[in-house]
Amino acid sequence: MAAKLNEIILHNTLSNRVEPLAPMHPGEVRIYTCGPTVYSFAHIGNFRTFIFQDVLRRFFRLRGFRVLQVMNITDVDDRIIHNAAAAGVPIREYTEKYIKAFLEDIDALHIEMPEELVRATDHIDDMVALIEKLQAKGLTYNSDGSIYFRISKFHDYGKLSKIDVSGMQAGARRVDVDQYEKDDARDFALWKSPKSGEHFWETRIGAGRPGWHIECSAMAMKYLGDTIDIHTGGVDLAFPHHENEIAQSESATGQPFVRMWLHAEHLIINGQKMSKSLGNFYTLRDLFAKGYKPSTIRFLLLSVPYRRQLNFTEDGLIQAKNSVERLRNFVARLQAEQFAAGSNPEMEKRIEKADAEFDAGLADDVNTARALAAIFDLVRDVNAAMDRHEFLQQDAPRAVAAMEKFDSVLAVLVDDDDQKLRGLGIATSKVQLAVSQIEALIEERNAARRSRDFKRSDEIRRQLSDSGILLEDTKDGSVRWKYK
C-alpha cells in the first residue's frame, strides 16, 4: 500500500498491514505506550522502543497534530516485590530510585515526556473498578483469593498475536508457571491475593495487588477513552500482554480498545538476544561509562526502521557517531561560513525537495532510513554547492531552518552530550574547561599563529585536545571547535 499525499501510513499488528492514520478526534492523536517496569535500570532494548515512540510522536507534532500520550510506569510486580523485600524497604521507596533513573535517561536521550506519565500504584482504584465491571459481567472467577479472567468468555482472544490458544493447553512448553490455581491454563490473573509478607492493598474486591495486564487497560482507558488511536510497545508484549489488554478492555466496554497496534522489533547484541547470562546486557549508563554519547545511541537506535531487528554492535556505535558528526558539521558550516550575497532559487528548490522526501519517509510507516537518506542527500548537494560558490548568503538561513525542522524529529543535532553526561554525574573529559576558557585559549593560539609562533600554537592545540576539544582551522582563517 502506497501512501497518498499527506497520508501517514502505519503497520497495524492487528490487521498485519499498513493502514492510514485516522485519529478519532480530529487533529489529535492519542497514544498509549507500555513504559518501564521499574525493578532495575532500563536497558538499551527498552530505549529502542521508547525512541521509536518518541520519533513517532515528534513526527505527529511536526505534522501539526496535538499528541496526547500516556505512558505507564509499572511500579508493582513480582520482581519489584521480591527485590524490595530483599532490600527491606517499601516498594514505593524501592522503585523511586529507578523511576528517577528512568527520567534522567529519557532526558539524556531527548525523549520527550509523555503528556501523562502515570504510576500503576496511583491507580489501584481504577483497576479495582475495572475488575468489578468484569465481575458484574460474569467474566471472572475467584480462586484462592485471586481473581482470574476467563478467556473462554472472550471469543476474539488471539486476534492480535494470531496465536492458536487451543493449542496452548497441550503446548510444548510448560504452561503453568504460576503458583495460583486456575480453571484453565490460558486464564490470567486480574488480581493476585497477597502472599505472606508481601505488600498488598485492601480493596472492595479483597486484599491483594493488581495483575500486570489490568494496569495498562485501566490507565489507558482512564486517560484516553474506551478506544485509543495507537498503542505501542515491544514485539514481545503482543502476546500475552496486549492480547490480555484487549480481552479485558473490550469485554468491559464492548468497544474496540485500540485502533492501531504498533510493535517495535527487538534489539539484539552481536547477533544474540540480550541476556544477563550472556553478559551482553547494557544499560545506558554502561554505555556512557564506556565513552559513548547520548546522541550516538539515539541516532543508532532510530536509524534502523522500527520493524526491523536492530543488531547493536560497537561498530554500529562508531558509524552512528560519525554520521551525527557529519550532520553537525554541516549545520556548523552553514552558520559560520560567509557566502556571497543573494539567494539561489535552485537552493530553495533543493531544500524543499529534501523537506518533502524527509516527510514522505516518515509518513511511510516511520521509515527513518528513508528520512535520513533525504537529509544526507541534501547535505552532500549543499556542501558541493558551497564549494562551487553557488550557495548564497540568503540560502543559509533556509538550510538551517530545514535542518532544525528535521531535528525536531531526530533530536541529535544540538551538541549537548557533554552537558547531559555531566548531569548524570559522568565526567567526559579529563580536564573540564568552560566555554570562555576554551575561547580564550583559541584566541591566544590565533595570536601565536599570526606571529608564527607555531610551538606555542601547537602547545595550545594539544592542551585543548587533552581536554576533549577538537580544533578545526577553516579556509577563511576562522577556527571552529567541538567536543570530540
Add this chain to the structure above:
RNA sequence: GGCGCGGUCGCCAAGUGGUAAGGCAAAGGUCUGCAAAACCUUUAACGGCGGUUCGAUUCCGCCCCGCGCCUCCA
C-alpha cells in the same frame, strides 16, 4: 512442533517487474605553517536452485542460513 521476521557493496541500511537510495569504512583530491578536521570525487552489492515473464533483486515454489514469539520479557 505452531506462528512470524529477515538474508542487498567490507559494515549498517532503503527500494523496485526494466538505469539498485543513503550512511560508515576505503582510495584519490581540495584546503593547511605542520597536522588534524572539514569538504568533494570514486570504487563496490540483491543467499542458492527452479518457475512465471520479452525481462526477476523485486512475483511463485523448494532449499540453505540467521533471528524472534508460543503466559519473565521493550
